[in-house]
Amino acid sequence: xxxxxxxxxxxxxxxxxxxxSKEAMERHENRCFRNPENKACVTCAHFEPARSVVxxxxxxxxxxxxxxxxxxxxxxLSQKLQSKCESHLHWDDIE
Numbered sequence: 001x002x003x004x005x006x007x008x009x010x011x012x013x014x015x016x017x018x019x020x021s022k023e024a025m026e027r028h029e030n031r032c033f034r035n036p037e038n039k040a041c042v043t044c045a046h047f048e049p050a051r052s053v054v055x056x057x058x059x060x061x062x063x064x065x066x067x068x069x070x071x072x073x074x075x076x077l078s079q080k081l082q083s084k085c086e087s088h089l090h091w092d093d094i095e
Contacts, residue, residue: 010034033083040083046072 007018008025012034019025033040041047050069069077075085 031083033081038083039085041071041075041077041081041085044071044085046075048072
């Protein structure tokens with residue numbers, strides 16, 4: 001017989017996996033990049049999502065690529081996305 005479980009999902013629709021602990025989900029939501037209160041890159045109007053950039057093509061084959069994402073306000077996102085953006089004066093909500 002199946003056992004019924006209660007699971008919690010992030011209210012910010014970040015596609016985070018379900019968690020069975022309400023406290024763990026609350027901790028996640030407090031740092032979630034989709035939570036507008038965190039002023040993270042993915043909820044900013046200036047964020048330009050990742051795209052693959054080809055390094056070079058040799059004999060018709062792609063010889064490696066890297067993922068490039070950017071901010072139209074000039075914030076360096078080459079290493080990682082930001083939360084609590086240092087340049088929060090430039091952060092604008094998408095909605």
